[in-house]
Amino acid sequence: MLSEDIEERSWCIETDVIMTWLPCMTCRRRLTQLRTSGSRRRRRLPWMMVTATLVFLIFSYTGVFETNRTKIKYVPRQHRPEISAIHHHHPNYSLTPEELLRELGSTLAASSVPSVSTEPDWADVQKARVDLMKEHCKRHIFSARKPTYGIGSILDKNRKLLYCPVEKVASTFMRRFMYSLVHNPHSKTVTYPFHVPIDVALKYKYDTTKTIHFRDYNKALNTKFLFVREPYSRLFSAFVDKLLVPNDVYWKWWAVPAVSKFRKSASAKSKRCGNDVTFSEFVKHVISRLHRTDPHVKSVKALCAPCEMNYTVIGHSETFSRDFRYLVDVLNISFEGNSSFQNLSIDVAKDAIMDSTNGAFSHYKKLQTCLTKFEMGQRLWTKMQIRGVISNDLEFPLSEQEMDEATVRSFMLLLDKAYAQSDNGTQLREQKTRALSEAFETVPVEDIRKLTEIYSLDFEMFGYDKYPDFIASILERDKTAQ
Numbered sequence: 029m030l031s032e033d034i035e036e037r038s039w040c041i042e043t044d045v046i047m048t049w050l051p052c053m054t055c056r057r058r059l060t061q062l063r064t065s066g067s068r069r070r071r072r073l074p075w076m077m078v079t080a081t082l083v084f085l086i087f088s089y090t091g092v093f094e095t096n097r098t099k100i101k102y103v104p105r106q107h108r109p110e111i112s113a114i115h116h117h118h119p120n121y122s123l124t125p126e127e128l129l130r131e132l133g134s135t136l137a138a139s140s141v142p143s144v145s146t147e148p149d150w151a152d153v154q155k156a157r158v159d160l161m162k163e164h165c166k167r168h169i170f171s172a173r174k175p176t177y178g179i180g181s182i183l184d185k186n187r188k189l190l191y192c193p194v195e196k197v198a199s200t201f202m203r204r205f206m207y208s209l210v211h212n213p214h215s216k217t218v219t220y221p222f223h224v225p226i227d228v229a230l231k232y233k234y235d236t237t238k239t240i241h242f243r244d245y246n247k248a249l250n251t252k253f254l255f256v257r258e259p260y261s262r263l264f265s266a267f268v269d270k271l272l273v274p275n276d277v278y279w280k281w282w283a284v285p286a287v288s289k290f291r292k293s294a295s296a297k298s299k300r301c302g303n304d305v306t307f308s309e310f311v312k313h314v315i316s317r318l319h320r321t322d323p324h325v326k327s328v329k330a331l332c333a334p335c336e337m338n339y340t341v342i343g344h345s346e347t348f349s350r351d352f353r354y355l356v357d358v359l360n361i362s363f364e365g366n367s368s369f370q371n372l373s374i375d376v377a378k379d380a381i382m383d384s385t386n387g388a389f390s391h392y393k394k395l396q397t398c399l400t401k402f403e404m405g406q407r408l409w410t411k412m413q414i415r416g417v418i419s420n421d422l423e424f425p426l427s428e429q430e431m432d433e434a435t436v437r438s439f440m441l442l443l444d445k446a447y448a449q450s451d452n453g454t455q456l457r458e459q460k461t462r463a464l465s466e467a468f469e470t471v472p473v474e475d476i477r478k479l480t481e482i483y484s485l486d487f488e489m490f491g492y493d494k495y496p497d498f499i500a501s502i503l504e505r506d507k508t509a510q
């Protein structure tokens with residue numbers, strides 16, 4: 029089972045158990061789907077039959093991601109092996125995720141000092157974040173009636189630690205971290221999170237806030253942390269991770285309903301597969317429904333109850349390394365072996381390569397009638413470019429026939445080479461920002477305004493700009509157009 033399926037399943041089971049008294053229909057449905065993954069033809073849900081009320085220009089993937097990009101032909105550098113040469117040598121589909129992990133794991137950055145550098149200034153940054161959150165909490169009246177807060181938060185009782193997972197903000201990594209902590213309860217030295225297999229960490233039954241009353245916990249805990257992310261970017265990331273690349277589960281749960289509901293005269297294939305759902309259609313679906321039901325796109329305010337649970341550490345995805353280092357400082361722990369998260373960004377990239385490739389190839393097996401393997405490879409390549417792992421200058425190097433022969437392992441190595449060649453950090457950051465901005469260019473202005481409203485408190489409480497440049501320029505242009 030794929031990591032995200034497991035993630036989803038564990039979240040659902042968790043929530044399903046806690047919220048039996050709440051209408052957690054989405055979860056039940058999801059669980060049923062996962063349990064009966066053999067029977068793919070399900071009845072259409074009633075809400076899918078709602079007439080599409082709005083008609084919009086439909087953007088194809090190429091429209092969304094390709095038109096504005098300046099294509100630069102990839103020229104192999106002489107001192108480096110040509111990346112297209114690698115895939116021929118490893119025709120092997122039979123590696124398990126653990127084996128894959130080991131495979132690239134051996135090239136994981138292994139620097140010598142597992143020490144933690146103290147950054148006193150970062151404590152000030154953290155204090156400012158906590159203060160900002162409290163400031164907003166004072167201004168808004170929150171109903172503390174419904175004990176929805178802290179649901180599913182993971183506990184390390186020994187260290188009196190709580191983590192509220194926010195999906196799309198390194199939550200898999202943090203679950204691996206929590207696994208590592210929980211399994212080394214009395215040690216100052218714990219396993220490096222990247223060495224904890226993903227599926228093991230996601231399947232593990234952690235102690236959670238559901239077992240003991242929240243109020244008792246809030247006081248008793250020493251460290252309460254969460255990681256947040258700029259809401260527009262979190263939303264786009266959900267799209268790229270779950271819909272751009274083949275995903276048997278989310279294409280059905282998100283893409284098919286979005287296409288059926290919001291695309292005028294969608295083709296039969298699109299309605300069956302959801303293979304060409306656009307970002308703007310996804311956004312409409314989020315606005316109409318998903319933001320209330322799906323943890324990947326729910327606001328942090330709804331997921332983690334920041335005003336009821338007094339968080340002590342607030343990490344930002346944008347400053348992940350420093351925040352994680354700070355957290356590790358606060359916990360006064362270090363990692364065993366030669367892993368130093370000085371090189372966290374390298375490990376993050378390698379991990380993204382492994383997990384994404386593994387995921388896309390496995391999901392593809394069930395979606396062969398929805399897209400070609402070549403398309404799958406191209407999309408995976410594009411995903412890595414959007415995430416800023418490999419350079420936009422590197423064109424997808426395989427021919428159709430070569431892609432047909434590609435394996436999980438050969439593809440991972442291909443991406444790994446491309447990653448090694450993508451050494452201009454400035455360029456990678458720029459292309460990430462550009463992909464985000466290009467995606468939002470396709471979203472109608474009124475939908476952008478609705479998103480700003482939906483995530484309003486997330487922006488305010490966590491110090492994000494509701495109108496970053498790329499959003500401001502879209503709104504500005506609209507004003508001048510009127």
Ligand SMILES: *[C@@H]1O[C@H](CO)[C@@H](O)[C@H](O)[C@H]1NC(C)=O
Nearest residue numbers: 118119120121122123124127
């Ligand atoms: C593929 O890998 C498995 C396990 O690593 C090995 O047992 C098998 O012989 C390999 N097959 C080929 C064709 O290389």
Ligand SMILES: *[C@@H]1O[C@H](CO)[C@@H](O)[C@H](O)[C@H]1NC(C)=O
Nearest residue numbers: 162243246247335336337338
């Ligand atoms: C949380 O912080 C607020 C002030 O910001 C305080 O009034 C409240 O008692 C705290 N709650 C707990 C459980 O510590």
Ligand SMILES: *[C@@H]1O[C@H](CO)[C@@H](O)[C@H](O)[C@H]1NC(C)=O
Nearest residue numbers: 216217357358359360361362
């Ligand atoms: C951190 O742990 C070390 C032992 O590994 C201990 O000597 C030190 O006092 C601890 N620091 C804090 C702030 O708890």
Ligand SMILES: *[C@@H]1O[C@H](CO)[C@@H](O)[C@H](O)[C@H]1NC(C)=O
Nearest residue numbers: 138139140141364365366367
């Ligand atoms: C750490 O690295 C050194 C040299 O690179 C090696 O000899 C040692 O076995 C490594 N230790 C672990 C725990 O991997």
Ligand SMILES: *[C@@H]1O[C@H](CO)[C@@H](O)[C@H](O)[C@H]1NC(C)=O
Nearest residue numbers: 137139140141368370371374
């Ligand atoms: C990895 O981290 C070490 C410091 O721990 C640093 O010296 C080295 O340059 C880093 N490697 C890369 C490729 O950034």
Ligand SMILES: *[C@@H]1O[C@H](CO)[C@@H](O)[C@H](O)[C@H]1NC(C)=O
Nearest residue numbers: 451452453454455456458459
């Ligand atoms: C890195 O990329 C930036 C922006 O694309 C460019 O201005 C800069 O010259 C590049 N640096 C190198 C060393 O290629």
